[in-house]
Amino acid sequence: MDTQTPKAKASKGSVKIKVSNNRLQLVFSCGGKRHYLSLGLSDSQTHRKLAEMKVRAIELDIVSDNFDQTLEKYKPQFTRSSITPITPTPPNLPSLDHLWEQYVEFKRPSVSPNYLAKELGTAERVINNQLPTRSLEDAVQIRDWVVAHKPANAAKRLITQLSSCCDWATKSNLIEVNPFSGMAKELKLPKNGKKQQIDPFTQQERNQIIQAFTANQYYGHYGPFVSFLFKTGCRPSEAIALQWKHIAPDFQLIIFEQSAIDTEYGLKMRKGLKTQERRQFPCNTSLRDLLITHQPSDCEPELLVFPSPGGKLIDFHNFRNRAWKTILGNLKEIRYRKPYQTRHTFITLALENGLDAKDVAGLVGNSPEIIYKHYAGTKRELVVPEF
CATH class of the missing domain: 1.10.150 (DNA polymerase; domain 1)
Structure with a gap:
């Protein structure tokens, strides 16, 4: 099993000694490029001292701008010798x-x-x-x-x-x-294998789900969030990252321009959307009423529109596995679908209520080709109908 020295953030010109399959290796960055130099030496006290000499030579050349980008200068002498080589033993492959x-x-x-x-x-x-x-x-x-x-x-x-x-x-x-x-x-994939099955809720099912969330003792906090997903068709990551500064003072328009993403260090907000930098969404009456009712009295521009119960970004995986599954599990007459179907529901109902596929594409941040291919069979001012 490979071992290595404890990790630490390396400073400019810093060279680290690592061990791979009992062979010493030097790891460092220079000129924006990551270098891995195998010394061809086993890990022993004597060879460690030789490796440390190489470390000092490389670090000195880096800080003095004399670094040899070919690495030839730093390879052990026996690897650059002009003597007739013998047939080497194949090296162990790294894991x-x-x-x-x-x-x-x-x-x-x-x-x-x-x-x-x-x-x-x-x-x-x-x-x-x-x-x-x-x-x-x-x-x-x-x-x-x-x-x-x-x-x-x-x-x-x-x-x-x-x-x-x-x-x-x-x-x-x-x-x-x-x-x-x-x-x-x-590896052949099933012909009917789709990354995201389009299986929307009906209008009646949508209304039941929103009502169930709103009335629930434990998960009522998420009622406005779920209603917003159904009424805008936005991606959940876009709703989670929405701040009050993105909503017009008269509640006529929403600007989507950032999303919440999972990182190595937890949930973070990122500028830009999945397929575009930003998009505008005009509010119909029911969406305006939702936002007006939901806005807190001490609202600040930087506040999240739909925070978690703790005031942070909603962990969508946790929401789906706890709140969504609980509410849908209690609605026995509604077949379970994942919460991303809120987006498919909006698109489907928008098309059924007369919006052109090109306009729906603009509202939800998809291409018209995707809408035509998966949902449907002149640029003008958009008005979202009541449905």
Whole structure:
């Protein structure tokens, strides 16, 4: 199992000694690029002293702007010798969890916090806690385990991530061959497999759900939030991040321009939306009444419109698993659907009540093609009808 020195935030020019498969490795950043230099030395007291000499040489060159980007200057002499080489013993492959740790650090500056927490974080938990082996020599066994234990979509995503990691590792000269290459393409998804099934509630079911939330002793706090989701069709992450400064003083217009996302450090607000920077949503009478009634007397612009009971961002996963499942579970006459169907319900009812598909697309932040393909069969001032 790989070990390493305790993590600490490195200063500019700082070089760390790490151990991978009992081999010493130097890790550092220079010029915005992450470097991994294998010394080809086993982890011993004598070799540690040699590694520390390399550390001091590299740090000195970095701060004096004499750093050799090719790394040739810092490689052990025996790796640059011109003597006739003997056939080397194949080196031990680094373990998958060790490669993944380096891959995440490489990706960190270029991906969103949400992607880090959800996509990469989910894969990391499987690698560290669930896989039967983390040896790259057992790539086929890893693939077979993933296929047997994960849903088809999740399995394909995970194998794709592992392959991307090993592609990066080959380009970084950490391994010679990507053992997961081509595996994801061989995994066939069910033809009817959809990421998000469109299964809207009826208008009567919508009204029952809103009423049930409003009247509930424990979850009545979420009544306005649920009603807002049904009346706007916005993504839950957009409603969670909404502040009173985004609502016009006369309650005629809402500006959606930020969303709540999961990160490694918890829920955070991010500027911009999933498919656009911002969009406007005109309020009809019922939506205006909801906002007027819901606005607190001591309202401040920065306050959340729909805070959690503790005054923070709503944890949507917690809301879905507790409040939503409880309320829908009590409504025996309504078939259970996930809370994201509030968005599909708005779109479906808007189309049924005469709004053009292009206008609905503008209201909810989708493309007209998506609306036509999944919901429906001239630019003008939009008015949301009562429904």
